[in-house]
Amino acid sequence: MGAGIGVGLIGKGALESMARQPExxxxxxxxxxxxxxxxxxxxxxxxxxxxxxxxx
Incomplete structure (x- = not known):
């Protein structure tokens, strides 16, 4: 269960960063x-x- 939360947080952070800097x-x-x-x-x-x- 902890790994799922960890992967979700990684994905969230990456998507937020991609939204800020698409390049x-x-x-x-x-x-x-x-x-x-x-x-x-x-x-x-x-x-x-x-x-x-x-x-x-």
Whole structure:
């Protein structure tokens, strides 16, 4: 649930920045995708650790 909130906040910030400076939208989009992927990766890592603790 925290990862979803994090990705939502990343998207919100990127869209607000793109609205203010449309000429930098390509750079912002790339950074937004990278940051969202890192947040999702941390969430996936947390799920794997939880499964290892519970099942192992």
């Amino acid at each position: 930098s939208s390509d750079d912002l989009r790339a950074n937004m995708i990278l940051a969202a992927a890192l947040v999702e990766g941390v969430a996936l890592f947390g799920i794997i650790i939880c499964l290892l603790v519970v099942l192992g």
